[in-house]
Amino acid sequence: MTKPAILVARSIFPEVLQKLRRHFEVESNDGDQPLSREQLISKLQGKAGAFTTGGERIDAGLLKACPQLRICANMAVGFNNFDLPAMTAAKVLGTNTPDVLTETTADFGFALLMATARRMTESEHFLRAGQWKKWAYDMFAGAEVHGSTLGILGMGRIGQGIARRGAHGFGMKVIYHNRSRLAPQLEKECGATYVGKEQLLREADHLVLVLPYSKESHHAIGAAELAQMKPTATLVNIARGGIVDDAALAKALREKRIAAAGLDVFEGEPQVHPDLLTVPNVVLTPHIASATIKTRLAMANLAADNLVAFLTQGRPLTPLNPEALG
Ligand code: 8YV
Numbered sequence: 001m002t003k004p005a006i007l008v009a010r011s012i013f014p015e016v017l018q019k020l021r022r023h024f025e026v027e028s029n030d031g032d033q034p035l036s037r038e039q040l041i042s043k044l045q046g047k048a049g050a051f052t053t054g055g056e057r058i059d060a061g062l063l064k065a066c067p068q069l070r071i072c073a074n075m076a077v078g079f080n081n082f083d084l085p086a087m088t089a090a091k092v093l094g095t096n097t098p099d100v101l102t103e104t105t106a107d108f109g110f111a112l113l114m115a116t117a118r119r120m121t122e123s124e125h126f127l128r129a130g131q132w133k134k135w136a137y138d139m140f141a142g143a144e145v146h147g148s149t150l151g152i153l154g155m156g157r158i159g160q161g162i163a164r165r166g167a168h169g170f171g172m173k174v175i176y177h178n179r180s181r182l183a184p185q186l187e188k189e190c191g192a193t194y195v196g197k198e199q200l201l202r203e204a205d206h207l208v209l210v211l212p213y214s215k216e217s218h219h220a221i222g223a224a225e226l227a228q229m230k231p232t233a234t235l236v237n238i239a240r241g242g243i244v245d246d247a248a249l250a251k252a253l254r255e256k257r258i259a260a261a262g263l264d265v266f267e268g269e270p271q272v273h274p275d276l277l278t279v280p281n282v283v284l285t286p287h288i289a290s291a292t293i294k295t296r297l298a299m300a301n302l303a304a305d306n307l308v309a310f311l312t313q314g315r316p317l318t319p320l321n322p323e324a325l326g
Helices: 016-025 037-043 060-065 082-090 100-116 120-126 157-170 184-190 197-203 224-226 246-254 276-278 291-311
Strands: 007-010 026-027 049-052 071-074 093-095 149-153 174-175 192-194 206-209 235-236 258-263 281-284
Touching: 007 016, 007 291, 016 026, 016 197, 016 291, 037 060, 037 149, 049 291, 060 235, 071 291, 082 093, 093 291, 100 120, 100 157, 100 174, 100 206, 100 235, 100 281, 120 281, 149 157, 157 174, 157 184, 157 192, 174 197, 184 192, 197 224, 224 246, 246 276, 276 281
Parallel strands: 007 026, 007 049, 049 071, 071 093, 149 174, 149 206, 174 192, 206 235, 235 258, 258 281
Antiparallel strands: none
16 A cells, blocks of 8 residues: 655654654655745645644645645644644644643743843853953842742643742742633642733733734734833743734833843744844743753654554544544
C-alpha cells in the first residue's frame, strides 16, 4: 500500500522525522528558513497532511489551492495561524499540542516575571559593560515579588500554572480575568480570585498575559490599558505578540508609566519593534517559553502522533475542530 504524503514545514527532531517516515512519504523543509506562502502552497500539492510549527498561515486561499490536504498538525498549543472556520468548511482537521507544555511554559512565565521585577538583564548588561564600580543603596532596586499582587489575564492551563506558582510558592495575592470564570474548586486550588479587567489592571503589581490571540484580543493591552496600571507595575507577555501594542508599550516604558516589561513574544516576530530594543527596563527573549528539550520533544511527538493517528486510523489525539470530520 502506498503511504500518504505529508509535508514537515520546518526542521524538527531527527527521531520524530524518522517516526513520520515509517508511516508517510515525507517531504521536509530542513533548511533554517521558513517556507514562503508560495513555497508552502507548492510543497503541499498532493499532500494529505502538514506538520506545522505555528508560523504557517492556513487559510481559505491555501486550502483552496491544496485540495488533497486533510490535516494540519501544529507543534504549538496556540493555533492563531489556523483559520479554523475555513479549515472546517474545507473538511481539514487542525490539531495542537495542549498539556505537554503547560508546566514548562508556566515555569518560564514565572522566570520572566522574576527577571523583569528584579532587573536581571539590565543589571547584567551594566556589569558586563564594566560599569560596576561601587555599592549604592538603590542600585538596581526592583519590585518585590513575594507577597505582591499577581494579575493574570487569560486563565487557561498555563495561567493556572502561573497562579499556583504565585499563590503557593511566593505567597502572592492572585487575581485573574478571563472570558469565563473558573469553577470554585479550581479557583481555590489556584489560589486565585476573579476580578474585572479594569480592577486587574489597577491592582496588579505584576501582570502576566496568557490569553490566546484572536481578533478580540488584538491590542488588549494598549496605551489606555497601560495608563490604568500602577507606575510600579511590571507586564509580562508569554502569550502572543499582537495582544500588546508594542509601540505603546515602548512609550510607556520610556516614560516610566509602568516600571518594566518582560516579553517573550512580539508583533511581527522575529522582527522586534525598534523602540523596544532601546528602552532599558525590558527583558526580551525570542519566543522560548516552551523551549526545554523534553517539552519540545513531547510537542513534536504529539504533533507527529496526531498525523499518524488520523491519517492511518482516522482518530486524531487532540483535534481542534472535530466537526470537520462530519
Ligand atoms: C511554540 C507556542 O514554541 O505552543 C505555543 O503556542 O507559542 C510555543 O510553545 C511555538 O509556537 C513554536 O512551535
